[in-house]
Amino acid sequence: MRALLQQAASRLHAIEDRLTVRTQIAAAVAAMSIVLVGTLAAGAALISYRHTATLIESSVAGIASSTSGRLDRFMATRQQEMKLFTELEPMQRLWQGDPNKLRSALEALQRNFEFTWIGFADLNGDVVASTGGLLQGKSVTARPWFKQGLEKVVVGDVHEAILLSSLLTQRANNEPYRFVDIALPVRDASGKVIGVLGGHLDWSWASSLIKDVEANDGNTDTRLSILSKSGMVLVGPQKETIRYDGDELAGILKAGDGTFREKVDGQQMLTAFHVGNGFRDYQGLNWIVTASQPASVALKAAISSAQMILAIGAVIALIALSLAVLVSRRIAGPIIALTQEADRIGRAHGPTMLARQSGSVEVVQLSRALRSLLRRIGHAEERTKEAELRASENAMQLQEDMLKLRELADTDFMTGLMNRRSFLAVADDAVAFSRRYKRNMATLMIDIDHFKKINDSHGHAAGDDAIKHVADVISQSIRTTDKAARFGGEEFVVLLREIDQEAAVLLADRIRTSIESAVVRHGEAVIPLTVSIGLALFDEGDRDVQDVIERADQGLYVAKKTGRNRTFLMPATEDRAARAA
Template structure:
């Protein structure tokens, strides 16, 4: 583990070394800003979500509670009405009187409370004495639960289907069966003796209307209300007459009495609020469970929106913080960057080598001072070094100049400045190897001053030297830059002509000869005329080396001398081959 941590630290150091101070400061501030703002935004979003969700859940619970309360109040009112009707003084004479009159009174009661589908009075034996519409009149209801309970107390029965009564009523338009809630009240005389039971069947449609009214006015258009029995069966609402909750879940709902929870319906998350009816006043209640259900996406839309807005504000704040981090990092790093750039230019550009003073923080000021002081010390050392380098450079330049002079003395003729024999032969050997390798042409001229001994004898050796210099000057000016000229000794010169054919070589040789003939040498107010003889030889494949070409040119020079001087003679290679063969 320790080795792994060390590897991580080493990796971080490598990354740090590749990041600028500005980037590191910006990254640090950005990370802190994002963490702090993100934490605050996430916390605020969570709190807002929970609070808003709690308000929404409370509102949904209030809707279920409202519906449950209205159910209990309705039942309590109907129960109280039945009880008051049974105890009315005018009715004391009718319970055991004319059944027709009793029926009329019961029908008047039904018209006042239209929710009752049937109201009837049965004696203690369970025989129906009178009933609205004459329904079940004369029939026995002794086995009915409502009658048995009504003999003992005011009783309310849960929702059920009354098959016998339903068969006597008009068939409903939707063909759904009639469902009723029973209310039974014991009937006693003035002495308190039990006379019978007053029973009423409430048409369950009133609950449907009540639920619709609550759904329409609860402000939650997508809330769906349901009524469940205490056993978990759906009495009204989606999936009617099915068991919606049971076991521990039902026990928890009944025990809690009111609250919210989430459930899944057909793969969709639903938010469900519930309220268990506990009765109202004298009405003990049937523990009906009223649920209000909404899709979680709809119910918690406001909470989700609130959280998203807070997160969006947090993100915007984080972006602003990032921008400020970049600005601050640039401001802090600017003096360091400036020092780095100026330090990098030292030694690369001309001008002063002193850093400009930088400010921005105490550390930057101290660093600027330290670097300026260091540069001053370096400047002194550099001045001393420059002085030493200058002396060394001067000595080196003098040595180089001396070496160049020595090399020139070694490679050139001291009088004419042309190449000497040694340097010329080296160049000529390379030229001949090139011509042999690449099948190129080359020619050699041997030039000799005519009657040179007579010039020396007549005008002196100084005049002879001037003549040699003048001939060298004309030869050097007449040849191309690729050609080479040398003084072989005395009044004799040799010229190497590269990349040239026979015709051009002859023309060039004659041009040199005529140029020298036109030239004049003045010495002690005496004008000396000059002529030269030229021997010409072209490179041939049979030549063993450059000496063969020079020798052939020299033979041509000999012929030119013997045939009258001041002329050019081309010595063919065949003559040399013939002589070599002989």
């Protein structure tokens, strides 16, 4: 192998010896131009293709994400409507009153919102009143929505309601009715569960949503589908079939969103997916929304841009070939002249001729160029050292900026308090510490009374001033070892470490009275401001910090229901009894 390399090198040198300088320069410039232009054109085409493809993938992913968000917001709105309906004060007299009046109220709710059926069942599971009288007097004790609705707000996945479907009018296309259930416990004025309010949403609204999005896809032939968390198609092509399963489904659920390419009916498709994760109080059902476009349509712009760049590169390469000849003549001219001068000097007699030639303009310029090059090299070394020093300073500045960004990520932007994520991390550590070392700990849930009235009367800017004022009072009232956070809206949570019940109650009342006695102004208006506070102490029976916070939230609910502007301590025994029930 070594002998072959040496032989090839010898032949290359022999060829070089037969070529003029002009020819070598022209060949070198032409080859370099073609390589550089070709490389740049291919690289630019690749970058353009990937960039355009990324934009298209982002667009498809945006369609899937926005559609998933609309699904979750729709469900969250329906869930909130049901919850608010159960809490209406006029309804407290109807739950156990005249069934006919209750039925009228339920039908009014149905007319105003998008429920196919709404019914109230007592603790025995008998439907006391329902819209249209459907299932009225029937037992629903075996229905999952009733069983789970006795304990909490529950949203059931898409299913066929066989019993209810038999009572409804048959559809024109003979498709079965499919519903999404929403159920929640109904409580009397004392907070005791007296029954379950259940509602059935007709799943056809999801199909209408998909058709609306597909109709406004900008002629991209986007195909949308909604899948259950088990991979079954609920809306879209091949409905009621399993589209993804096994590791592929697990990967989609784990990733939450993304894009990939797949072959559907022999056609290559670009598919984006988004797994719904709920909205506000609605926890979500992990519905998977997919948006698919034919790859030939989706990536047409990316391929076209890449082809255009390659064509431009080919034209530039041809121009470079022409310029290479001109450049070679320009570069070879001084070298040929220098060669001729050197040949003349070499034929002269005596050293004076050589000395005189050494002072020629070309040689002097070359010497000056070399000395200038050395000077630039030295200057470049100094600039390199300066650049290294600046890089070190920039690295330190970057570290400081990262610390500031981390602080911003853990802080509520309006109040400067901790946000929910950072607070829960600290609270988990505090619970673990209290459990391990048998130390006391308490949690306060603080909510501004009549906050919506403040916004409606004085504007949202006044509401923001009220939130900031409450945050300032809380920050000034607690110790440095305590932690306070804004959980969203007008709700705050405070973690009190190393504190007993008496001190916690005193601190909560001090915060409440400080807020009540303060004068909050917005412009020329004086805003009356009070808060309700729920208090809970850590108990060995608590599973984690969520139990303590939930108990404090229950105390806040009681404080709200019993007059507001007060503090209520929620005992741990009642909370455990509620969980056991």
